[in-house]
Amino acid sequence: MPTPSADNQAANESVRYRIEHRTAYRYSESVAICQNQLRMQPRTRPSITCHFSNVTITPHPERVAEHEDYFGNRVYSFAIERMHRELTATVISEVTVEPAKCLHVSSSPDWQSIQSESRDIVGASGRMIHEFRFDSPRVVSGKMFADYALVSFADSRPIVDAALDLTRRIHQDFRYDTAATHVHTETEEAFQLRAGVCQDFAHIQIACLRSIGLPARYVSGYLRTRPAEGQTRLVGADESHAWLSVYGGQKLGWIDCDPTNACFCSTDHIPICIGRDYGDVSPMRGVIIGGGDTSLKVNVDVTPVEGQGALT
Structure with missing residues (x-):
């Protein structure tokens, strides 16, 4: 079960993070076409500032589009239109999270x-x-x-x-x-x-x-x-x-x-x-043609960044 760090309730200073979210699919048979949407990229809101967010898709997609949905979430859409047996989506972001307001x-x-x-x-x-x-x-x-x-x-x-x-x-x-x-x-x-x-x-x-x-x-x-x-x-x-x-x-x-x-x-x-x-x-959704049996592996790494000027 995810649990917060021991000083969660006492946090009174902003914290800068580097986040890497990697999603890897493996298919028993070739996929001819896939179309997917990612909702893994932060955006600047009252409690969080997004410094940057980059998406890497392997194999490289033929078509890519980005937009904000009805709720203001960042949506990254892509299509791969050639045979493939693996698909990896990696999102690397850096954000600063502000302390919560005092609730009395x-x-x-x-x-x-x-x-x-x-x-x-x-x-x-x-x-x-x-x-x-x-x-x-x-x-x-x-x-x-x-x-x-x-x-x-x-x-x-x-x-x-x-x-x-x-x-x-x-x-x-x-x-x-x-x-x-x-x-x-x-x-x-x-x-x-x-x-x-x-x-x-x-x-x-x-x-x-x-x-x-x-x-x-x-x-x-x-x-x-x-x-x-x-x-x-x-x-x-x-x-x-x-x-x-x-x-x-x-x-x-x-x-x-x-x-x-x-x-x-x-x-x-x-x-x-x-x-x-x-x-x-949902972080990733889409449709595929082909593929057979699918295996999925997800890795998430959240790392506090030392120094406000790092990785800008």
């Missing part, structure tokens, strides 16, 4: 006022908040999610206090188990199993929040990890990670919560894409 219960609005505000908000920016209240293909609200959420969101509890309590309860009540679910497991099934991985836990908390009328969005990214004391850090041993954001009102904005690790997010969490659920932000 005493100055936090109550969650019911956020519920009302998000329902009535208007304008283009308001639409991008309001629409995260509604169901999405992988997250469907319901009474069982609302009942679970309302244990944390009782009466007029401050949004910060309630959100953290729900985050910690999911961490406590659900077992991290890579064998319990798969990438297509429905959120209701993971909830009933009380088990899953970070994708499942993020979906469950989003379903809980939307079921009581609060906007919540899915966040994909990376988590800085550290080896156990006395052990050497393994290159490529880091993992992709997932968490969620709940809207905390105009003053607080989006609050990032990590139910896998029972914490609010800070500089150990490196956001890459946002969406309604995993389906909007």
Whole structure:
């Protein structure tokens, strides 16, 4: 299970990272044509600055295009139109992550006022908040999610206090188990199993929040990890990670919560894409003609950069 470094909660300075994400496919038979999209490149947002991000595809694609999707995520599309038995996509990026805003219960609005505000908000920016209240293909609200959420969101509890309590309860009540679910497991099934991985836990908390009328969005990214004391850090041993954001009102904005690790997010969490659920932000998707049996290997390496001028 990805876990943040020990000083996550105490982080109060920005951190610069170099990220290498390598995805390698091997095919038992030749692929004649493939078309793919990558969503692995960070973009500059309020909590993160992207210094650069480069994509390398092997074999070299015949066609490449880039655009931003509806949620502002960077999308790299490519097509390979000749026979191949291997495909490797490597994305190398460098970013600076800013510390999370200070979240104090005493100055936090109550969650019911956020519920009302998000329902009535208007304008283009308001639409991008309001629409995260509604169901999405992988997250469907319901009474069982609302009942679970309302244990944390009782009466007029401050949004910060309630959100953290729900985050910690999911961490406590659900077992991290890579064998319990798969990438297509429905959120209701993971909830009933009380088990899953970070994708499942993020979906469950989003379903809980939307079921009581609060906007919540899915966040994909990376988590800085550290080896156990006395052990050497393994290159490529880091993992992709997932968490969620709940809207905390105009003053607080989006609050990032990590139910896998029972914490609010800070500089150990490196956001890459946002969406309604995993389906909007899957790192690599596409279609192929041919290929036979496919094997997949993914390596992720997240390295703090010493000195702000390095690797620019």
